[in-house]
Amino acid sequence: MKLELRGITKRFGSFAANEDVHLTVESGRVHTLLGENGAGKSTLMNVLFGLYEPTEGEILLDGRPVRFSGPGEAMRAGIGMVHQHFMLVPVFTVAENVALGDESTRAAGVLDLEQTGRRIREISDQYGFHVDPDAVVEDLPVGVQQRVEIIKALVRDARILILDEPTAVLTPQETDELLDIIRQLRADGTAVVFISHKLREVKAISDDITVLRRGRVVGTADPSASAAELAALMVGRDVALHREKAEPRLGEETFRVEHLTVVGPTGQVLVDDVSFGIRQGEVLAVAGVQGNGQTELIEAIMGLQAKATGSVRLDGEELLGRSTRRIIRAGVGYVPEDRSTDGLVGSFSVAENMVLNRYDTAPAGSALQMRPSAVRALAEQRVAEFDVRTQGVDVPVGTLSGGNQQKVVMARELVDGLRLFIASQPTRGVDVGSIEFLHDRIVAERDAGTPVLIVSTELDEVMELADRIAVMYHGRIVDIVPGDASRDRLGLLMAGQTAQDTDQEGPRA
Incomplete structure (x- = not known):
């Protein structure tokens, strides 16, 4: 089956998410859509899958124009899509999830799950999926849940399979297994559209590469192109993908977490007896697949979890039980996981967002009033220092790009005199060029002697920044390893294998 997109444009109001996109996908080939978050990759595939109506342009299958009013029509035409966030019902079995939306029925309307189960086994x-049709989805590892999504598409005879950021929640080993599956699908004649921003995987699996930037096709590339060449296409300029950092000049251990436990609203233990320390001039990165307690760990440290027990001490002072305001005033810089929800007020100006947590202290103001002229001067200085691309400090911060919004948060939090710097997903949704800049700022803070705690689901980022890496699985730290630990070892730890399982020494808190 041959797929052609001709002149696809998709607008939301005056904003063009895709503009005049041309793309051809052939059977038995893996065609990668490469681009940063916000480049328009997912929007384009949602148009193809019938979730969005194109504003302009046409879709052709084997030379015939088609138009889908919904995903059902796209699936009947032989197109399947595995979304970045799985479309599965956790309490249903694999067979029940596969049958949803394509119900083969017996008499009296009873689902024929036996027939579905046979097809799943085939x-x-x-x-080589090794998926049990009778298993309940919520009991399956993330990598197996993804295979269920692929099975859903193949049961419906998909000849074109769209994989939207398919490795975002996988360990390195699960990623390798997925790439092997894609190679099998390609050998079987399936056309695969692989959406990603991860250059390592793109080079490993692609036959064809189309690069999107700001909704437009900016070029095509051969898989033999270097990572630097691909990054330059994505960003529009040369980018240093790796940075050299000096050996850490370690000082005293000034930050210490002991036996920290967090219990959720339903009584589930989200963080389970976690202990670690960070020395001055050191970056400790927390790695793991999303959802293994990293978010709750940072929230507990920052006073944002109600049911947290244990101890969190900074320079000998107990932080656990204090308000977030008091923790920040103790000298903690904090970049939250979700900048739009927890880090910024979109309708406030850039200048106002620069002082959200220090508007009543010098130089921004006092307990009695904020000083607008001082706030503006401070904001202009920080905008210049952090290269925030904005029309001015008075514009609403919500009008800035994601990367520039993240720079505003970092500029606000990386102030002089920090005693601890915490950043959760510090470059999520940020382009390659901004990642380079933000990584440099984090390392500079470490080199200034500040203890730094990073949480990231991007393994490349963890390995780039970390002096030591703590791996979390099901709420526990399974091991703390050197920053130069191998990807294979980290992947095994992320999958829950203990230090003893990998023939290494035990956790070092």
Whole structure:
């Protein structure tokens, strides 16, 4: 089956998410859509899958124009899509999830789950998926849940399979297994559209590469192109993908977490007896697949979890039980996981967002009033220092790009005199060029002697920044390893294997 997109444009009001996009996908080939977050990759595929109506342009299958009013029509035409966030019902079995939306029924309207189960076993055996049709989805590892999504598409005879950021929640080993599955699908004649911003995987699996930037096709590339060449296409300029950092000049251990436990609203233990310390001039990065307690760990440290026990001490002072305001005033810089929800007020100006947590202290103001002229001067200085691309400090911060919004948060939090710097997902949704800049600022803070705690689901980022890496799985730290630990070892730890399982020494708190 041959797929052609001709002149696809998708507008939301005056904003063009895609503009005049041309793309051809052939059977038995992996065609990668490469681009940073916000480049328009997912929007384009949602148009193809019938979730959005194109504003302009046409879609052709084997030379015939088609138009889909919804995903059901796209699936009947042989197109399947595995979304970045899985579309599965956790309490249903694999067979029940596969049957949803494509119900083969017996008499009296009863679902024929036996027939669905047989088909699942056939596909599972063909591709080595090892998926039990009777297993409940919420009991399956993330990598197996993704295979269920692929099975859903193959059961419906998909000949074009769209994979939207398919490795975002996988360990390195699960990623390798997925790439092997994609190679099998390609050998079987399936056309695969692989959406990603991860250059390592793009080079490993692609036959064709189309690069999107700001909704437009800016070029095509051969998989043999270097990572630097691909990054330059994505960003529009040369980018240093790796930075050299000096050996850490370690000082005293001034930050210490002991036996920290967080219990959720339903009684589930989200952080389970976690202990670690960070020395001055050191970056400790917390790695793990999203959802293994990293978010709750940072929220507990910052006073944002109600049911937290244990101890969190900074320079000997107990922080646990204090308000977030008092923790920040103790000298903690904090970049939250979700900048739009927890880090910024979109309708406030850039200048106002620069002083959100220090508007009543010098130089921004006092307990009695804020000083607008001082706030503006401070904001202009920080905008210049952090290269924030904005029309001025008075514009609403919500009008800035994601990367520039993140720079505003970092500029606000990386102030002089920090005693601890914490950043959760510090470059999520940020382009390659801004990542380079933000990484430099984090390392500079470490080199100034500040203890730094980073949480990231991007393994490349963890390995780039960390002096030591703490790996979390199901709320526990399974090991703390050197920053130069191998990807294979980190992947095994992220999958829950203990230090003893990997024939290494035990956790070092």
